[in-house]
Amino acid sequence: MIPELGHLALWLAAALALMQLVGGEVSLRRRDDDAALRLLVPAAIVQAALCLFAFGALIYCFAVSDFSVQLVATNSHTMKPFGYKLTGAWANHEGSMLLWVSVLAVFAAAAAYRARALGPRFRGRLIQTTGAIALGFYAYLLLSSNPFLRLDPAPVEGNGLNPLLQDPGLAFHPPLLYLGYVGLSVAFAFAVAALIERQVGPQWARAVKPWILAAWACLTAGITLGSFWAYYELGWGGWWFWDPVENASLMPWLAATALFHSASVLAQRDALRNWTILLAVAAFSFSMIGTFIVRSGLLTSVHAFAVDPERGLFLLALLGLYVGGALTLYALRAGTVSAGAGFRLLSREGALVVNNLLLSAILGVVFIGTLYPVALEGLTGERVSVGPPYFEAALVPLILPLLILMAVGPLLSWRKMNVARLKSRLLFFAAAALVVAVAIWLGGMRSVLAIAGIAIAVWLAIASLSLLRKRPSARIFGTAVAHLGAAIIAVGVSVSAAGSLERTLSLAPGETANMAGFAVRMLNVEPTAGPNYTSVMGTLDVGRGTRTYMLMPERRAFITPMQVTTETDILPLWDGNLYAVLGEGSGDGRWQVRLNWQPMIALIWIGGIIAALGGVVAIYGGRVQRRRDRRGLPA
Amino acid sequence: MTKRLALIIPLLLFVTFVAVAIFGLGTDSNRPIESQMIGQAVPDFDLQGLDAQHPGLSSQDLRQGTVTLVNLFGSWCLPCRVEAPQLERLSEAGIVIHGIAIRDEGPAVTEFLTRYGDPFRRIGMDPRGRMQIELGASGVPETFLIDGTGVIRRQWIGVIREEQVDEIIAEVERLQ
Structure with missing residues (x-):
């Protein structure tokens, strides 16, 4: 009975998503935005509730070991510890896709409820877009990955669970990653709605930023935990393997990182309009591409999920529809968005543009490295594997300048800069970094790359800490914490690479x-x-x-x-x-x-968690800022 | 016009990705990856020897006109022990076998050879496993067949099994 109720709830949720898409279109065309919202907001919220109910029903089936449900029979076992029975609900393809849509629906409902800043019409478009995204994934779930399929007769015992998945790291890292991946769908919907309604500007950037930051913080924490899990469970002694599944999570992270930095420029200076929209589309697109890569078996990976080419094609069709659709809309509409303001290079916005270029280059390197083997095989039949040497050689020259820039950027002011004061501060940081470099050289370390890495990390750490003088705003505090986290990661990476x-x-x-x-x-x-x-x-x-x-x-x-x-x-x-x-x-x-x-390898994960916390602080900082703006007080 | 074009680029990139993905979905992904070096000359290297009986190995030693086998092994590698009798038989058949000890230490290699037999003419010590990358090997043990001019002709990934010995002897004689 419970599985049938869960199944029914999913169909109802899909129907509501369809209504958000079609009903939204009808009422928005009538130009009666308030009537549209009276329909759309409750639909989004009820849809999320139904989806959560379905997810709860699946967890219940796992909890009571109901082997008449095929998914439970293939993935669980009475001998399994109770906690792992519950986490088993999402440690398989169908269950994890249900978790995916549940997170999607909950984020969409929260966005539907909260996104009022841009007016009712924009809010309506936003809900319509999230409904359209959800609809495709409901179709995927119900038509090709139904988690509630029954078995008749029911087996007396289940088929166990991948023992690698019996691990506390796995109970938390996929859900966190999903929060991050799917959280980016809100930014995607914001971008699509902005393109349709031609509402791109500082207001839009301020409204979308907390959503990006929330997704980014979850993604950062999820990737960090995933790296830790691989480190101590897979037994290879490394913390990052450039495995396709890891890269699949890194790509949306890079896009999201670039996105909230460029959204800041848009919010403050009304520049980078098209670029920010494109990044908002790209970030969630990479999440979907990642899900597709992982779930279709396009690339082989240690994560070795159940693979099914038919599902791969279904996901690819969804991907084509959403990403292709959004990019077509971008190609048609972005030309009509006015370009926004220009800027100087030596200013906060100038530094953020360089940051975006570097992050995009890194993203390009990871993307090419991940897909090159598939492309080459498709074209010539030759098989290669692209491994750490490629990624390290290509990325180190991009990451080191990025770390140097991360120290300078937050010290610059918007528009124009007092160069003399900046110079003296930077000289001080550089001197400190040099002292540390000489000290570790005398201490016996001979790897030039590692010394450079540590020195740059020190430079970044001091610069980030210097932001904390003179009672900074919560937003700057968040930047400082996140950048400090990056510096700590850089120390961990350099020392462990040189000394392991x-x-x-x-x-x-x-x-x-x-x-x-x-x-x-x-x-x-x-x-x-x-x-x-x-x-x-x-x-x-x-x-x-x-x-x-x-x-x-x-x-x-x-x-x-x-x-x-x-x-x-x-x-x-x-x-x-x-x-x-x-x-x-x-x-x-x-x-x-x-x-x-x-x-020093633990610093990598400590730094990752600190960086994620920095994101959380920045969300809070943004709220404080908006409240002040509303009261008409200066920042 | 250029601006219009710039706006279409992301879409074009995405279409390329979809094309690649459709290609990729159709192919089988479980074949082992063969070395890219097959058919090519051995890259230049010069490894230190183990002891007086086993001088070091360099690329020059592989270009002396004799067909040789180069075996990547390690005293820490348990499958290599399983492989030892087969290498012994190959060496008894008169085939020149050189070893490359991957990430290993002298005393450990000596002990390994006394315990499991010593089929090797020369042994190159490779403490950092550099030759694995140079030769395109994915693990240990692996064996490469090298003709008299120093060109890599074949690769056996993993342990050489008993039934493969005759095939290898025939292959060496064919090339000789």
Whole structure:
């Protein structure tokens, strides 16, 4: 009964989305905007409620292990811990698409309720657009990925769950990523509505910015958690693999980052109108392209989702409809939007333009690197894989100038700049960065790239902290925090890249090996048992100086489905992580052990979370600003 | 006119993406990736040797007119132990096999050779795994067949299995 109710709720939600599209058009044509809103706003809100109900129904099916529902039978198991039964609801294709539309509907409802600043007609268009987007994804869900399909007769036991997915990191990182991906749909709808109604300007930029920032903060946190999950669960010792699925999340992030910076220029100086609109379209388009890449199996990936070319075609059709439609609208209408104001290079807006160019170049590099193998194979049949060397070689020369610029930009004022004062401040930051660079050179680090990275990070960190003098506005505070987060990430990346050491050993119990100042002794390897797996666990005695620690890496063999996972063990110390992975046994008592010393690597994730918090602070700052504007007070 | 054109560019880029995606959806994605180096000359390299019995390996050594096998291995690599008897048989058949020890250390390699047999004429030590990239290998073990002029002719990805030994011997004789 519950699955049928969930299914019904989805059909009703789809009907409401259709009504938003068609009914909205009819009433907006009649030029009676208030009547249109009386129809559209409740429709959007009820649609979100129905969608949430359907999602709740699916979670209920997983909670009670209702194996008559096909999705539960293929993805769950009575032996699975209860918490993972719940998260299992979205750790599969159909469930994750239901989560996708639920997030979409909730964001759309919030936008429908709140977006009043641009007048009723614009609000109507906005709701109409979000309805149109939702409709396509309901169609996809109901016609090709129905999560509520029944099985008759129902099996007595389920088919388990990918053991890699039995992990707390996975309970949170996809939902956060979805909040980010799908949150960008609001910016997309804002752009489409603005193109239709020819309402592009500072007002528009101010209204759309909090939505972009909210999505951006979620995306940043989601990517950070995803990177951490890959680091400690996949057992490769890296924090970013340039895997297609990771790139799929990075591309909308880059577009969104460029977008809220250019939206600031539009809001303050009424410049970059077309560009901002294009970015707003691009950001969500990359989210959809990402979903398509991941779900269609276009590119192979460690994430290895269930792949189905027919679904791929369906998604591609949706993508063509929405992205193609929006870009066609852009091509037709953007020419009629007046260009807006010009500006000087040495000003806040000048710096933001350069920021946008660099971010776009980075986005281009990632996009080409991700799709080049597919394109090449399509054209010549040749197979290549594009790996970290390409991305590193192409991106480092773009990222370092970007980091330098991030320090300078927020210090510049809009329009025109007092150059003398800026010079003295920048000289001070540069001197500090130089001192740090010399100090680490004397400390023994010889990698030029890493020293440059650290020095630039110091420069950025000091510049960001200097924004906090003299009680800054909440918005500047957000910028400072987010940029500080980026500086911290840069330190983590530089130090861990230059100083990481890896050794693969084959050890028998009782043997000792030395590595990066640690003495690692294999004590034993013993079988243990978990709730739904058996495992062998190695015990390593790790000594450094006078202190000793234990590392216990594990190899788990899950029973349903049969699959072996490596559970790495990580020793977090103040100056880095020692990371151990247990490999295969040789049968004669020796075990393969991979050890990895990664100095300062935790800063990458700490910085990511700080950057996300910066986004949250900036949203709050924007609200304070708007309230002041309404009262007619100066900023 | 140029402005009009600029506005269409994003749409054109997107259409290109869709075309690529349609191509991509039709192809099978599970083939192993072969080295791009097959049919090409070995890139220049010069690796240090292991000990007096095993001098180092350089690209020059592969251009001396004899057909050789180059085996990428590691003492830490457990599948390499499984492969050792097959390499032994190849070496007994008179084939010149050189080794490249990937991310390894001298004493560990020596111990590996005493334990599992030593089919190698020369051994190049490659502590950073650079040759994997140079040769286009995706893992360890891998074996490359190199003709007398230093051109890479074939690649075997993964462990050489017993039933492959005769095939490899025939291939070497054909090229000789």
